[in-house]
Amino acid sequence: MKEIKACIFDLDGVIVDTAKYHFLAWRRLANSVGFDFSEEENEQLKGVSRMDSLDLILKWAGVERSQEEKLKQATQKNEFGICSFYA
Numbered sequence: 001m002k003e004i005k006a007c008i009f010d011l012d013g014v015i016v017d018t019a020k021y022h023f024l025a026w027r028r029l030a031n032s033v034g035f036d037f038s039e040e041e042n043e044q045l046k047g048v049s050r051m052d053s054l055d056l057i058l059k060w061a062g063v064e065r066s067q068e069e070k071l072k073q074a075t076q077k078n079e080f081g082i083c084s085f086y087a
Contacts, residue, residue: 019046023039023042024080025077025078025080026042026045026053026057026077027042028077029054029057029073029076029077029080030057030060030061032076033057033058033061033063034061034063035057035060035061035063037057037060041056041060044056050074050077050078051070051074054070054073054074054077055070
């Protein structure tokens with residue numbers, strides 16, 4: 001038998017349904033800027049990049065951020081998601 005040297009798999013959405021955790025993370029981020037993010041709005045983010053999703057949420061909230069602030073918030077969103085996943 002040959003030795004397996006590597007294994008590649010797609011965890012996000014294939015092995016584990018993470019959509020709920022992405023929604024909770026985006027909602028927490030939206031709430032942090034004073035916006036109540038709904039499941040309907042979350043549906044509009046499916047297939048959209050993280051930065052474009054953040055831009056949409058900030059637009060819906062009527063909030064403007066510098067590129068540096070947006071990068072920090074995008075990182076924060078992922079941290080929110082990790083906390084939700086392990087909670």
